[in-house]
Amino acid sequence: MVAIENQSQAVQAQVQRAAEAARIPKEARRLLHELAAAWPNVADCRALEVVPLKGAMTNEVYQVRWLTAPAAAAGGEKEKEALKEREIRKVLVRIYGDGVELFFDREDELRTFECMSRHGQGPRLLGRFPNGRVEEFIHARTLSAADLRDPEISALVATKLREFHNLDMPGPKHVLLWDRLKNWLKTAKNLCPTDQANELRLDCLEDEIATLEKEFSGDYHHWIGFCHNDLQYGNIMIDEETNMLTIIDYEYASFNPVAYDIANHFCEMAADYHSEKPHVLDYSKYPDIDEQRRFVKTYLSTSAGEEPEAEEVQNLLQSIDKYTLASHLVWGLWGIISDHVNDIDFDYKEYARQRFEQYWQKKPVVLTS
Numbered sequence: 001m002v003a004i005e006n007q008s009q010a011v012q013a014q015v016q017r018a019a020e021a022a023r024i025p026k027e028a029r030r031l032l033h034e035l036a037a038a039w040p041n042v043a044d045c046r047a048l049e050v051v052p053l054k055g056a057m058t059n060e061v062y063q064v065r066w067l068t069a070p071a072a073a074a075g076g077e078k079e080k081e082a083l084k085e086r087e088i089r090k091v092l093v094r095i096y097g098d099g100v101e102l103f104f105d106r107e108d109e110l111r112t113f114e115c116m117s118r119h120g121q122g123p124r125l126l127g128r129f130p131n132g133r134v135e136e137f138i139h140a141r142t143l144s145a146a147d148l149r150d151p152e153i154s155a156l157v158a159t160k161l162r163e164f165h166n167l168d169m170p171g172p173k174h175v176l177l178w179d180r181l182k183n184w185l186k187t188a189k190n191l192c193p194t195d196q197a198n199e200l201r202l203d204c205l206e207d208e209i210a211t212l213e214k215e216f217s218g219d220y221h222h223w224i225g226f227c228h229n230d231l232q233y234g235n236i237m238i239d240e241e242t243n244m245l246t247i248i249d250y251e252y253a254s255f256n257p258v259a260y261d262i263a264n265h266f267c268e269m270a271a272d273y274h275s276e277k278p279h280v281l282d283y284s285k286y287p288d289i290d291e292q293r294r295f296v297k298t299y300l301s302t303s304a305g306e307e308p309e310a311e312e313v314q315n316l317l318q319s320i321d322k323y324t325l326a327s328h329l330v331w332g333l334w335g336i337i338s339d340h341v342n343d344i345d346f347d348y349k350e351y352a353r354q355r356f357e358q359y360w361q362k363k364p365v366v367l368t369s
Helices: 002-022 026-037 077-084 106-116 150-167 177-191 193-198 202-215 260-270 288-302 312-341 346-369
Strands: 049-052 058-069 088-095 125-130 132-136 223-228 236-239 245-246 254-257
Touching: 026 125, 026 132, 106 260, 125 193, 150 223, 150 236, 150 245, 150 288, 177 202, 177 254, 177 312, 193 202, 193 254, 202 312, 202 346, 223 260, 254 260, 260 288, 260 312, 288 312, 312 346
Parallel strands: none
Antiparallel strands: 049 058, 058 088, 088 132, 125 132, 223 254, 236 245
């Protein structure tokens, strides 16, 4: 009886693997076979295993892996160990989500990806297919929601983010935030039925965006850097042997006020995209003032380890607090648009509602403080 159950489980697992492999487009599979065939240690270039990676909400992301041939050994016990320790060759396959052209220009994003790779900041591009690409698989652990609350990891993120903001990236250095908000609002209005637009108060948002842009026009708020704009925990990886961080996924990256990028990172601490209800946000997890100050002091510290002036820390903290409002509007609009164009299993509409709710709750407090 046990043997029959084991056989049944093996068949089910084989069917599951075949189903996952079928989700990879034909053009991508051809590219994967060519890549694997060029690697001398891959045992069988067509014997690939596909593992979906959770937490992505713009694209579908998969780990694809192959068994490598066992390393040569001198015989006896060494040979047995080599057979047991067959390595796995891995790559990452990114299949672009539906409707992404409404959010960003894919060619611009790819140029950013390639430039980041040249800077040694992210994975290498291994190949492209019509609706996606194959990337180097980084041998590091993706952070969890809980990791962002760890003071040591948070300090690493702050230091890495300052390095990211200082990257000398090509192209115009102007702020994208306000144009993005205005364009996404137009798109959301075009996609939304009237009742939903009324429920989410979309008709008010043009004036809200204009008010924020005017309110944030002071010199300090215009400390501009190359911003990630989507620094949630799933876009940060850590090598646990070296404690080196890698920031990945640059779809939304652009020049923006650095206070906005930090504000967006703080807002992401309310999310756990690997929970049973990944769209539900818990703003009790937004970092308290001590956590915020620790992050900002680390961010502003010089490479020589000198601490920043208290006034500089306070100014940036105030800017960050204001830019949380812009973050809520950006991702609220993103949620509305995604709800109409994306088939990924995520409750975009409810996510958008929560972001807008936070905007209206925080606005009177933030703008009068």
